[in-house]
Amino acid sequence: MSKPDQYNVEIPSNEVKDSNIKYFTTYTYGCQMNHHDSERLAGQLKSIGYEYTESLEDASFILINTCCVRESAEKKIYGKIGELKNLKVSNPNLIIAIAGCMAQKDKEKLFKKAPHIDLIIGTHNVHQLVEIVKEFEESKDRVLAVWDQAERLAPDVPTIRRGKISAWVPIMYGCNNFCTYCIVPYVRGRERSRPLHDIIEEIYQLGLDGFKEITLLGQNVNSYGNDTKEYGDFADLLKAVDQVETIERVRYMTSHPRDINDKVIDTILNSKKICDHFHLPVQSGSDTILKMMNRGYTTDYYRELVRKIRKAIPHASLTTDIIVGFPGETDELFQETLEFLKEIRFDASYTFLYSKRSGTPAATMADQVPLVVKKERLQKLMDVQNDISLEINQQFTDTVVTVIVEGPSQRDENRLMGRTTTNKIVLWDKQGTEEVGQLANIKITTAQTWILKGKLID
Numbered sequence: 001m002s003k004p005d006q007y008n009v010e011i012p013s014n015e016v017k018d019s020n021i022k023y024f025t026t027y028t029y030g031c032q033m034n035h036h037d038s039e040r041l042a043g044q045l046k047s048i049g050y051e052y053t054e055s056l057e058d059a060s061f062i063l064i065n066t067c068c069v070r071e072s073a074e075k076k077i078y079g080k081i082g083e084l085k086n087l088k089v090s091n092p093n094l095i096i097a098i099a100g101c102m103a104q105k106d107k108e109k110l111f112k113k114a115p116h117i118d119l120i121i122g123t124h125n126v127h128q129l130v131e132i133v134k135e136f137e138e139s140k141d142r143v144l145a146v147w148d149q150a151e152r153l154a155p156d157v158p159t160i161r162r163g164k165i166s167a168w169v170p171i172m173y174g175c176n177n178f179c180t181y182c183i184v185p186y187v188r189g190r191e192r193s194r195p196l197h198d199i200i201e202e203i204y205q206l207g208l209d210g211f212k213e214i215t216l217l218g219q220n221v222n223s224y225g226n227d228t229k230e231y232g233d234f235a236d237l238l239k240a241v242d243q244v245e246t247i248e249r250v251r252y253m254t255s256h257p258r259d260i261n262d263k264v265i266d267t268i269l270n271s272k273k274i275c276d277h278f279h280l281p282v283q284s285g286s287d288t289i290l291k292m293m294n295r296g297y298t299t300d301y302y303r304e305l306v307r308k309i310r311k312a313i314p315h316a317s318l319t320t321d322i323i324v325g326f327p328g329e330t331d332e333l334f335q336e337t338l339e340f341l342k343e344i345r346f347d348a349s350y351t352f353l354y355s356k357r358s359g360t361p362a363a364t365m366a367d368q369v370p371l372v373v374k375k376e377r378l379q380k381l382m383d384v385q386n387d388i389s390l391e392i393n394q395q396f397t398d399t400v401v402t403v404i405v406e407g408p409s410q411r412d413e414n415r416l417m418g419r420t421t422t423n424k425i426v427l428w429d430k431q432g433t434e435e436v437g438q439l440a441n442i443k444i445t446t447a448q449t450w451i452l453k454g455k456l457i458d
């Protein structure tokens with residue numbers, strides 16, 4: 001079963017749990033933008049007196065923030081919504097809210113599929129949660145809050161954060177790219193850039209609140225500023241963020257390979273704080289498929305981009321997303337992706353089975369690939385990538401890397417976790433001298449496919 005989101009707030013222990021207090025919990029699926037939306041939804045609930053709990057049974061408000069980028073996510077979420085039915089039977093006052101991309105896509109259809117839902121909140125309505133809850137409490141009737149279009153600038157709302165060290169800051173919303181497989185432009189609307197001074201102010205304040213690392217979020221961060229000439233472009237934004245003295249590191253997600261330019265690479269090279277990690281989703285290593293995906297670049301263009309990045313910043317890490325089984329992907333075209341992976345040698349690839357999303361152009365394309373074939377290809381791709389990731393990570397054995405101490409590892413309280421600027425996850429046995437948020441030097445002793453393990457050195 002999926003886990004509730006964790007927030008950086010005090011959780012009342014069972015003894016002090018007060019029956020007069022209303023508790024809420026949230027579950028989030030999908031990308032970091034969705035996780036950040038949950039932080040804004042949770043912050044609004046807290047502002048009207050709800051306290052956070054990890055326990056479904058104690059909650060009188062349960063929010064599921066949904067993703068619809070692949071069918072597998074939707075299935076999981078419907079399973080989760082189904083599980084809540086019994087809770088509603090035993091507690092008729094329980095409020096169940098569905099937010100996010102599935103809410104935006106399916107709207108009132110969700111009420112039909114799951115009559116125990118009370119609130120449906122679209123992606124453009126996140127900032128309205130307080131009003132929505134008020135309306136529900138007054139009318140005692142279900143509320144559907146799904147605007148078809150976003151306001152240019154949604155107002156700021158109270159936010160509670162998931163972590164203490166690393167925070168997400170949205171810089172733009174929506175996407176204009178319409179890659180033919182992707183539902184995102186339909187559920188997140190057109191590109192809207194956030195004002196530069198709002199972004200800088202939020203980051204400055206996060207630094208004062210103790211955060212060390214910021215991840216700038218957007219579906220396509222490199223288009224920052226394209227919708228208005230007021231704020232400069234993405235490179236100008238990076239330059240400004242690099243100057244914020246209260247924080248130490250800056251990451252950003254996600255870049256479109258077509259839009260990342262020399263100015264951005266140059267800015268990163270000359271910056272103090274922008275991390276030397278490039279996540280550049282290539283999606284396929286076949287020009288035929290890239291064209292059908294409407295990605296707007298060729299493999300040669302991508303090769304040249306990687307060459308430029310590696311020339312400018314040789315130690316930079318490079319990760320990617322790849323979709324296998326896009327309609328029309330033959331064995332030969334898939335082989336081109338495998339070869340491309342071997343040629344580029346990404347540090348890591350996030351690999352996905354193509355999932356048909358109704359309403360997108362690819363859903364009705366000829367030659368859909370059978371699931372068994374997609375799964376075989378995914379396995380082949382992962383085998384090749386895992387070997388490469390391990391080989392790259394092995395080069396770190398016996399070297400010393402610097403990480404920000406983020407806290408205990410998920411599996412073991414006595415092990416600490418931190419990340420390098422290149423986004424490698426590093427684990428080591430806790431020595432007791434480390435402090436969360438501080439830099440630590442770790443000598444790597446063991447390299448694995450996804451993580452590095454080592455020892456703290458003074």
Ligand code: 5AD
Nearest residue numbers: 181182281321322323352353354355
């Ligand atoms: N099927 C499979 N993967 C998809 N992605 C987006 N849409 C789909 C889809 N229909 C992947 C892309 C994107 C990542 C976030 O999700 O690789 O980069």
Ligand code: SF4
Nearest residue numbers: 175177178179182184
């Ligand atoms: Fe989807 Fe393409 Fe936009 Fe990314 S750039 S969100 S894959 S349409």
